[in-house]
Amino acid sequence: MFCARCHREYDAGHRFCPYDGAELAEARRIELLRFKPTRLRGTVLGERYEVCGYIGKGAMARVYLAIERATGQPVAIKVLESFSARAERTRERFVREAQSAAMIGHPNIVKVLDAGTRADDGAPYLVMEYLFGESLGDWLRRERRMDADLALPVLCQAASGLAAAHRAGIIHRDVKPDNIFLVGAQGDPYAVKVLDFGLAKIQAAEHITASGTAVGTIEYMAPEQVVSDLPDPRTDVYGLGVVMFRTFTGVLPFPRAQQSELLARQLVTPPPRPSERRRSIDRPLESVILKAIRKRPENRYPSMEAFIEDLERLAGDRDGPLSAEAPLAAPDDVYVPQGSFARNAAIYFYRRLGMEAPRFSD
Template structure:
């Protein structure tokens, strides 16, 4: 049996090259290659193997779909405990059912005793391979960690602990619409908290570089053990090294329990203080000093991401002044950020700023009137002050605490216009003064949305340093599209009712 290394098609031994792409064929040494498993999955290539199992690329012979088949070692398949543990991986993954976790769709055993799982095929690269190129930029590392946190949030919610998080078990997929899409895999030693323990479950599993100290000392762990492992992975992504120095892998087991990790800034001087504080909290020896759960982990991660970016891209907005508010540190002191940008970043920010336009006096950066402002709806017609106060019943206010604005006085600024409209000739319709942005301002939203999308599309080639910021902006625009369209439809309905009312 021979295989084409390019298209993975199998051919008989007398063939020399692939008829599809003329690639020289290679002899298959694995006896499982070419075998059909479960009557419908033909194994065409071995993707990898470990101490307990191997993973093969397979093709569904009926629907021509690529799948991944994970097989248990034959000697372990004869052990009921190992078979049950293998099956538990399928149960754990299907209980979680999350987009950032590789799906397992079937479990079976062949007549000759081969135990296997049918999995989603993910054409990605392990995070470990990408780390060989050196440390990641902070935003890329946080993006990958956040997706892992999303998957763990769902897993912990379903009482499943991974217990073996490491770069080898994180696949990174480059999609057309999404860079660095994360898929977690290998829940083979996952712990299901509300399920009976397996025989031999008191053994310590996991990888020395990423294992939580409480797991080394005791098997009584919860989801915070996965948080510790994520801290080790994030540490490695931003520094290119593990949190501890060691000579032998066994040294790591001791140091996880007894020594403080080397600060990330010592490994890599460019690590931001906010990132360092976040990572070191994940690596706390006491689980009570870490984040409460994966939801808490992700919430704090997003706060760190805001502190790392330049004010114009990640900082919050000061609604009163219409300027960008610098994120503040945990102790209230300003966090000094590097706000220097390159040419492509400046073009992106300038384009977005041009799309948003200059705010009118007395409005927020989005054109919304500030309380107490005298913004105008149309020329010469002032907007009534609708700011809310907290009047007391003694002052004649609303008992519910809501101030209802009174009708304008007859001698007020709109009285002449109102009297003239009432006394006008009924045969001559009063001209309608329109706001060019619509009654609700939705037209402005659409214009800004289209302008921002146009500027993002113009930046087709961009350096890696801003690609993740652009991906974030593109996902935000996708979420806004439906809201903008809905607001436009609502505005059109209100304007139609306004015409009928006239």
């Protein structure tokens, strides 16, 4: 059953939406969904999905609203741009997104329903569940900050989806507000879907990314990503920690700057205290944020599940002291690069900030 007002779905047996009281229907009405005109309207992909409109564009792909002709259900179709489709690594990342999401199968991960290639140009596409709502990035660009009553459940759900990915051996590597989707009408409790596993690394698989290439969004990039060391689940802890910093303060830990300078600060510069950016942030909340964005992975939460436990303590849903208040494993919290390339990269970034690099042992 489907609510035409807030677009939530329910199992059969419900008559009215528990959130807004609207009467439920058996099918979605496509004219109620938000989309823009497109020249591809009426195009049928895979003999199943008819394009109805344009939703938006990412770095490598465009997203369209379509209906599955057999059921009339709306879906979102991500089509790789033609110029990107010609690059082998880009195509591999695109296919990896479908594989990653299918392997996880978690309610806080967007569902990939199907995949195929366009008949005219061979561009690959992914068919995903249609989500009504907006990204956390759009929400923050409009409202700037989110109060704890809204933010802590959102962060817990995003962390739960990422924890499920980690249990499946998948590291997202691009955790940011634009990849956290808030499902539901504004003002209601949000359900969360984590999007875009196109940069994900499956731990048992070989690297797609060329050696020495940093992957991710630099404002949310962990130190190990900056110097191209191997990521692990604590890499996503860092990314979600930066998301948390921005969600509560309205700003990023480090101001936007020239790319090399921003990367250098992610690697070298201690983050400011969130209370310096917003005075109303109390010490427990600040300690959780800072633990997640420590430079050394061993100083962060050891897993996404451990991060969730402290988020639940902040929300009052779990008893016990915050693990964030325990002493650091490595008090200096200076990131130690793991390979020769990483050491040379770290030296460059120290010099970029006019600093002398520590002596990194082999």
